[in-house]
Amino acid sequence: MITVSPARDTTPTARPRPAPDRTARTRRRRTGSLAGLLLAAPFILLLIGTVLVPVGYAIYLSAFTDRLSGLGFGGPRQVFVALGNYATVLTDHDFLRSVGNVCLYALIHVPLMMGSALLLALLLDSAVTRFxxxxxxxxxxxxxxxxxxxxxxxxxxxxxxxxxxxxxSPVDPLSGHGILGSIVNISQWQWMGYNMIIFYTALQTVPKELLEAARVDGAGEIRTALQVKVPLIRPTAFVALVFTIIGSMQLFTEPLILRTFTGAISSTWTPSLYVYESAFVANDYGRAAAASVILALASALLSALVMQLSTRRSR
Structure with missing residues (x-):
């Protein structure tokens, strides 16, 4: 008797996909993180070497001062004074006067710089400008x-x-009444083109469709510039404003050069000159370091304030 066995089902069955390999995924993440760290390593090293280390050393120096031991025959010795140098700087009339000079310079220079650079950039970006x-x-x-x-x-x-x-000139540019305007004029001449290029580059990113729509609606060049172009480059304008404010706080080269031509500029006319005089003339490195830290903090606070205003205006 012949028995017939049932036919086997040879249809291939779909195998369940294996679960994702968590180990491989973790390995890829670590590899990506390591690659990103290697790419950022040059910037991190430069940041540490050129910013963090000098700032840390300045903070360290600001906590010490040199004092003579005994009757002065033993030479100066370094003494820890904590915040004593900061108190000396903040109560020094020369430093306060230098801060006032820089603030007055910034009140004139910053609006004039931003306005003139933006105006030139808009003129270059207009359709009527050639070359x-x-x-x-x-x-x-x-x-x-x-x-x-x-x-x-x-x-x-x-x-x-x-x-x-x-x-x-009706006023002597190197006199006490004209020296501030002379320094502002030098800064304008040197930095106006730099800021103009920043604004002009930002204007090139304005969508052409918006400009064409404004012209179709009958807006002229002035109205298009004020209502379309300027609002769209506001973030760039705030960045340029931050750079201009920081540069104003660090005013140094112009008064240092003009000082040899006039007596209207003292050795402590700006905070940067005050630091220079304290460190390399009076050899008081603790006081110079404290003034540097105060100047850096003031610049950082002003920059943060401007960026905060920029963020609120964007919202």
């Missing part, structure tokens, strides 16, 4: 001149007897 590259290069060239050379050029232009500006 834009030539004009932008001509305005940017003063920024390429070193600050010391710029100060010397303008010092001779301001000097009586040899400078044409002194001959036609």
């Amino acid at each position: 834009r590259q030539v004009w932008s290069l001509a305005m940017f060239l003063p920024y390429a001149v070193p600050g010391v050379i710029t100060g010397l050029i303008w010092a001779y232009l301001y000097s009586p007897g040899i400078g044409p500006i002194n001959a036609i």
